[in-house]
Amino acid sequence: MKKGNLYTGIGFILTGILLILIGYLLRENIDSSFLFGWSGGLIGPGILSLYKYYRWSSPENAGEYEKRLKEEKINLNDERKIMLRDKSGRIAYVIGMLLLALIIIIISVIRMFDIANISRWLVLGISLFLMFQYFLGIVVYRHLSKKL
Template sequence: MKKSNLITGILYVLFGVACLIVALLIETKLEGILWGFAGAGIFPGIMMICKYFYWSSPENKERYEERLENERIEQHDELKTKIRDRAGRYTYSLGLLVVCFSILVFGILGALEVIDNARMIVLYLSGYLLFQVIAGIVIFNKLMKKY
Protein backbone atom coordinates (compact mmCIF):
# COMPACT_ATOMS: atom_id res chain seq x y z
CA MET A 1 0.00 0.00 0.00
CA LYS A 2 1.21 3.49 -0.76
CA LYS A 3 2.81 5.65 1.93
CA SER A 4 0.49 8.49 0.88
CA ASN A 5 -2.44 6.54 2.41
CA LEU A 6 -0.62 6.42 5.75
CA ILE A 7 0.26 10.13 5.56
CA THR A 8 -3.33 11.01 4.67
CA GLY A 9 -4.60 9.00 7.64
CA ILE A 10 -2.17 10.73 9.98
CA LEU A 11 -3.21 14.14 8.66
CA TYR A 12 -6.89 13.26 9.17
CA VAL A 13 -6.19 12.25 12.77
CA LEU A 14 -4.17 15.42 13.42
CA PHE A 15 -6.94 17.58 11.96
CA GLY A 16 -9.54 15.77 14.07
CA VAL A 17 -7.46 16.12 17.23
CA ALA A 18 -6.92 19.84 16.53
CA CYS A 19 -10.68 20.33 16.13
CA LEU A 20 -11.29 18.32 19.30
CA ILE A 21 -8.85 20.46 21.29
CA VAL A 22 -10.39 23.69 19.98
CA ALA A 23 -13.90 22.39 20.77
CA LEU A 24 -12.85 21.49 24.31
CA LEU A 25 -10.96 24.70 25.08
CA ILE A 26 -13.01 27.40 23.37
CA GLU A 27 -16.72 28.02 23.80
CA THR A 28 -18.20 29.20 20.54
CA LYS A 29 -21.35 28.87 18.48
CA LEU A 30 -19.38 26.65 16.13
CA GLU A 31 -18.67 24.09 18.83
CA GLY A 32 -21.05 21.52 17.32
CA ILE A 33 -19.36 21.79 13.95
CA LEU A 34 -15.95 21.41 15.59
CA TRP A 35 -17.11 18.23 17.36
CA GLY A 36 -18.37 16.94 14.02
CA PHE A 37 -15.05 17.72 12.31
CA ALA A 38 -13.22 16.04 15.17
CA GLY A 39 -15.17 12.83 14.69
CA ALA A 40 -14.95 13.10 10.90
CA GLY A 41 -11.17 13.44 11.14
CA ILE A 42 -10.19 11.05 13.90
CA PHE A 43 -12.22 7.95 13.04
CA PRO A 44 -11.60 7.81 9.26
CA GLY A 45 -7.94 8.65 9.91
CA ILE A 46 -7.59 5.74 12.32
CA MET A 47 -9.27 3.46 9.76
CA MET A 48 -6.84 4.61 7.04
CA ILE A 49 -3.86 3.94 9.29
CA CYS A 50 -5.20 0.50 10.27
CA LYS A 51 -5.84 -0.39 6.61
CA TYR A 52 -2.34 0.71 5.70
CA PHE A 53 -0.74 -1.58 8.29
CA TYR A 54 -3.15 -4.43 7.52
CA TRP A 55 -2.54 -4.42 3.75
CA SER A 56 1.20 -3.71 4.15
CA SER A 57 1.80 -6.80 6.25
CA PRO A 58 3.63 -9.59 4.37
CA GLU A 59 0.81 -12.15 4.77
CA ASN A 60 -1.72 -9.81 3.10
CA LYS A 61 0.53 -8.45 0.35
CA GLU A 62 -0.56 -11.05 -2.24
CA ARG A 63 -4.28 -10.51 -1.50
CA TYR A 64 -3.77 -6.76 -1.82
CA GLU A 65 -2.11 -7.10 -5.23
CA GLU A 66 -4.99 -9.31 -6.38
CA ARG A 67 -7.48 -6.74 -5.11
CA LEU A 68 -5.70 -3.92 -6.97
CA GLU A 69 -5.71 -5.96 -10.19
CA ASN A 70 -9.45 -6.59 -9.86
CA GLU A 71 -10.05 -2.87 -9.28
CA ARG A 72 -8.02 -2.02 -12.41
CA ILE A 73 -10.07 -4.48 -14.46
CA GLU A 74 -13.33 -3.09 -13.06
CA GLN A 75 -12.30 0.50 -13.79
CA HIS A 76 -11.48 -0.21 -17.45
CA ASP A 77 -14.47 -2.42 -18.23
CA GLU A 78 -16.22 -0.69 -21.15
CA LEU A 79 -19.75 -1.70 -20.17
CA LYS A 80 -19.28 -0.48 -16.60
CA THR A 81 -17.72 2.76 -17.85
CA LYS A 82 -20.73 3.37 -20.10
CA ILE A 83 -23.15 2.56 -17.27
CA ARG A 84 -21.27 4.90 -14.87
CA ASP A 85 -21.47 7.68 -17.45
CA ARG A 86 -25.18 7.14 -17.94
CA ALA A 87 -25.77 6.98 -14.16
CA GLY A 88 -23.91 10.27 -13.78
CA ARG A 89 -26.06 11.87 -16.48
CA TYR A 90 -29.29 10.64 -14.85
CA THR A 91 -28.12 11.84 -11.45
CA TYR A 92 -27.24 15.26 -12.88
CA SER A 93 -30.67 15.55 -14.53
CA LEU A 94 -32.45 14.40 -11.39
CA GLY A 95 -30.49 16.93 -9.33
CA LEU A 96 -31.57 19.72 -11.68
CA LEU A 97 -35.21 18.64 -11.35
CA VAL A 98 -34.97 18.54 -7.55
CA VAL A 99 -33.49 22.05 -7.45
CA CYS A 100 -36.22 23.39 -9.77
CA PHE A 101 -38.92 21.74 -7.66
CA SER A 102 -37.32 23.13 -4.47
CA ILE A 103 -37.32 26.65 -5.93
CA LEU A 104 -41.03 26.28 -6.65
CA VAL A 105 -41.84 24.89 -3.19
CA PHE A 106 -39.85 27.55 -1.32
CA GLY A 107 -41.36 30.25 -3.53
CA ILE A 108 -44.88 29.07 -2.64
CA LEU A 109 -44.05 28.73 1.07
CA GLY A 110 -42.58 32.23 1.05
CA ALA A 111 -45.62 33.69 -0.72
CA LEU A 112 -47.89 32.04 1.85
CA GLU A 113 -45.63 33.41 4.61
CA VAL A 114 -45.10 29.95 6.04
CA ILE A 115 -41.34 30.49 6.25
CA ASP A 116 -39.26 33.61 6.65
CA ASN A 117 -36.44 34.54 4.28
CA ALA A 118 -37.77 32.30 1.51
CA ARG A 119 -36.42 34.84 -0.97
CA MET A 120 -32.83 34.13 0.14
CA ILE A 121 -33.39 30.39 -0.20
CA VAL A 122 -34.92 30.81 -3.66
CA LEU A 123 -32.06 33.07 -4.75
CA TYR A 124 -29.49 30.61 -3.42
CA LEU A 125 -31.15 27.66 -5.15
CA SER A 126 -31.47 29.67 -8.37
CA GLY A 127 -27.77 30.50 -8.23
CA TYR A 128 -26.95 26.86 -7.60
CA LEU A 129 -29.14 25.80 -10.54
CA LEU A 130 -27.40 28.31 -12.80
CA PHE A 131 -24.01 27.07 -11.58
CA GLN A 132 -24.95 23.45 -12.27
CA VAL A 133 -26.14 24.19 -15.81
CA ILE A 134 -23.08 26.30 -16.66
CA ALA A 135 -20.70 23.78 -15.08
CA GLY A 136 -22.36 20.97 -17.06
CA ILE A 137 -21.93 22.86 -20.33
CA VAL A 138 -18.32 23.85 -19.59
CA ILE A 139 -17.30 20.34 -18.53
CA PHE A 140 -19.01 18.83 -21.57
CA ASN A 141 -17.19 21.22 -23.92
CA LYS A 142 -13.84 20.54 -22.23
CA LEU A 143 -14.36 16.80 -22.58
CA MET A 144 -15.37 17.18 -26.23
CA LYS A 145 -12.11 19.03 -26.94
CA LYS A 146 -10.11 16.39 -25.07
CA TYR A 147 -11.57 13.43 -26.99
Protein backbone atom coordinates in the same frame (compact mmCIF):
# COMPACT_ATOMS: atom_id res chain seq x y z
CA MET B 1 0.21 0.05 0.29
CA LYS B 2 1.46 3.60 -0.19
CA LYS B 3 2.99 5.52 2.72
CA GLY B 4 0.81 8.47 1.68
CA ASN B 5 -2.24 6.60 3.01
CA LEU B 6 -0.52 6.22 6.38
CA TYR B 7 0.40 9.91 6.52
CA THR B 8 -3.10 10.94 5.47
CA GLY B 9 -4.64 8.84 8.25
CA ILE B 10 -2.28 10.28 10.84
CA GLY B 11 -2.96 13.80 9.57
CA PHE B 12 -6.73 13.29 9.79
CA ILE B 13 -6.47 11.97 13.35
CA LEU B 14 -4.16 14.78 14.50
CA THR B 15 -6.37 17.43 12.89
CA GLY B 16 -9.43 15.88 14.57
CA ILE B 17 -7.70 15.90 17.95
CA LEU B 18 -6.65 19.52 17.40
CA LEU B 19 -10.27 20.49 16.62
CA ILE B 20 -11.44 18.74 19.81
CA LEU B 21 -8.90 20.71 21.84
CA ILE B 22 -9.87 24.01 20.17
CA GLY B 23 -13.56 23.26 20.69
CA TYR B 24 -12.97 22.38 24.34
CA LEU B 25 -10.90 25.49 25.01
CA LEU B 26 -13.35 27.82 23.24
CA ARG B 27 -16.56 26.13 24.40
CA GLU B 28 -17.66 29.20 26.36
CA ASN B 29 -17.04 31.68 23.53
CA ILE B 30 -18.42 29.80 20.53
CA ASP B 31 -20.80 26.97 19.73
CA SER B 32 -18.18 24.24 19.61
CA SER B 33 -20.51 21.48 18.40
CA PHE B 34 -19.46 22.38 14.86
CA LEU B 35 -15.81 21.74 15.73
CA PHE B 36 -16.65 18.49 17.52
CA GLY B 37 -18.60 17.31 14.48
CA TRP B 38 -15.68 18.03 12.17
CA SER B 39 -13.29 16.31 14.56
CA GLY B 40 -15.40 13.14 14.51
CA GLY B 41 -15.64 13.41 10.74
CA LEU B 42 -11.84 13.46 10.54
CA ILE B 43 -10.91 10.97 13.26
CA GLY B 44 -13.19 8.20 11.92
CA PRO B 45 -11.73 8.12 8.38
CA GLY B 46 -8.24 8.57 9.85
CA ILE B 47 -8.62 5.45 11.97
CA LEU B 48 -10.05 3.55 9.00
CA SER B 49 -7.12 4.68 6.83
CA LEU B 50 -4.60 3.47 9.43
CA TYR B 51 -6.43 0.15 9.75
CA LYS B 52 -6.38 -0.35 5.97
CA TYR B 53 -2.71 0.58 5.75
CA TYR B 54 -1.63 -1.90 8.43
CA ARG B 55 -3.97 -4.62 7.18
CA TRP B 56 -2.83 -4.47 3.56
CA SER B 57 0.84 -3.91 4.45
CA SER B 58 1.09 -7.13 6.44
CA PRO B 59 2.85 -9.99 4.62
CA GLU B 60 -0.02 -12.46 5.03
CA ASN B 61 -2.38 -10.14 3.10
CA ALA B 62 0.09 -9.18 0.35
CA GLY B 63 -1.29 -11.69 -2.18
CA GLU B 64 -4.88 -10.64 -1.63
CA TYR B 65 -3.89 -6.96 -1.86
CA GLU B 66 -2.14 -7.52 -5.20
CA LYS B 67 -5.23 -9.36 -6.46
CA ARG B 68 -7.45 -6.45 -5.42
CA LEU B 69 -5.17 -3.90 -7.10
CA LYS B 70 -5.20 -5.90 -10.34
CA GLU B 71 -9.00 -6.22 -10.23
CA GLU B 72 -9.40 -2.50 -9.53
CA LYS B 73 -7.14 -1.61 -12.46
CA ILE B 74 -9.21 -3.82 -14.77
CA ASN B 75 -12.47 -2.29 -13.49
CA LEU B 76 -11.21 1.25 -14.04
CA ASN B 77 -10.33 0.57 -17.69
CA ASP B 78 -13.26 -1.70 -18.63
CA GLU B 79 -15.26 0.00 -21.41
CA ARG B 80 -18.62 -1.28 -20.19
CA LYS B 81 -17.99 -0.02 -16.67
CA ILE B 82 -16.78 3.34 -18.00
CA MET B 83 -20.02 3.65 -19.98
CA LEU B 84 -22.07 2.67 -16.92
CA ARG B 85 -20.25 5.24 -14.74
CA ASP B 86 -20.88 7.94 -17.34
CA LYS B 87 -24.54 7.02 -17.70
CA SER B 88 -25.09 6.83 -13.93
CA GLY B 89 -23.39 10.22 -13.54
CA ARG B 90 -25.73 11.71 -16.14
CA ILE B 91 -28.79 10.24 -14.45
CA ALA B 92 -27.64 11.57 -11.07
CA TYR B 93 -27.02 14.98 -12.67
CA VAL B 94 -30.54 15.10 -14.15
CA ILE B 95 -32.16 13.94 -10.90
CA GLY B 96 -30.17 16.60 -9.01
CA MET B 97 -31.32 19.28 -11.41
CA LEU B 98 -34.96 18.22 -11.06
CA LEU B 99 -34.66 18.07 -7.29
CA LEU B 100 -33.16 21.57 -7.17
CA ALA B 101 -35.97 22.92 -9.34
CA LEU B 102 -38.54 21.25 -7.06
CA ILE B 103 -36.87 22.71 -3.96
CA ILE B 104 -36.95 26.19 -5.52
CA ILE B 105 -40.68 25.82 -6.23
CA ILE B 106 -41.47 24.54 -2.72
CA ILE B 107 -39.45 27.27 -1.00
CA SER B 108 -41.02 29.93 -3.22
CA VAL B 109 -44.54 28.71 -2.35
CA ILE B 110 -43.70 28.60 1.36
CA ARG B 111 -42.33 32.12 1.15
CA MET B 112 -45.25 33.39 -0.94
CA PHE B 113 -47.86 32.18 1.58
CA ASP B 114 -45.77 33.29 4.60
CA ILE B 115 -45.77 29.77 6.03
CA ALA B 116 -42.18 30.29 7.19
CA ASN B 117 -39.81 33.21 7.16
CA ILE B 118 -37.45 32.24 4.35
CA SER B 119 -35.02 34.76 2.97
CA ARG B 120 -35.27 35.62 -0.71
CA TRP B 121 -31.47 35.23 -0.76
CA LEU B 122 -31.89 31.51 -0.10
CA VAL B 123 -34.17 31.13 -3.10
CA LEU B 124 -31.84 33.29 -5.19
CA GLY B 125 -28.80 31.28 -4.09
CA ILE B 126 -30.38 27.93 -4.93
CA SER B 127 -31.61 29.30 -8.25
CA LEU B 128 -28.14 30.57 -9.12
CA PHE B 129 -26.66 27.19 -8.21
CA LEU B 130 -29.19 25.45 -10.46
CA MET B 131 -28.27 27.75 -13.36
CA PHE B 132 -24.57 27.27 -12.66
CA GLN B 133 -24.96 23.48 -12.69
CA TYR B 134 -26.92 23.59 -15.95
CA PHE B 135 -24.42 25.83 -17.75
CA LEU B 136 -21.48 23.88 -16.37
CA GLY B 137 -23.00 20.74 -17.87
CA ILE B 138 -23.20 22.46 -21.26
CA VAL B 139 -19.61 23.74 -21.04
CA VAL B 140 -18.23 20.33 -20.01
CA TYR B 141 -20.21 18.59 -22.76
CA ARG B 142 -18.87 20.97 -25.43
CA HIS B 143 -15.34 20.66 -24.12
CA LEU B 144 -15.49 16.87 -24.14
CA SER B 145 -17.08 16.75 -27.60
CA LYS B 146 -14.23 18.85 -29.03
CA LYS B 147 -11.64 16.80 -27.19
CA LEU B 148 -12.91 13.38 -28.26
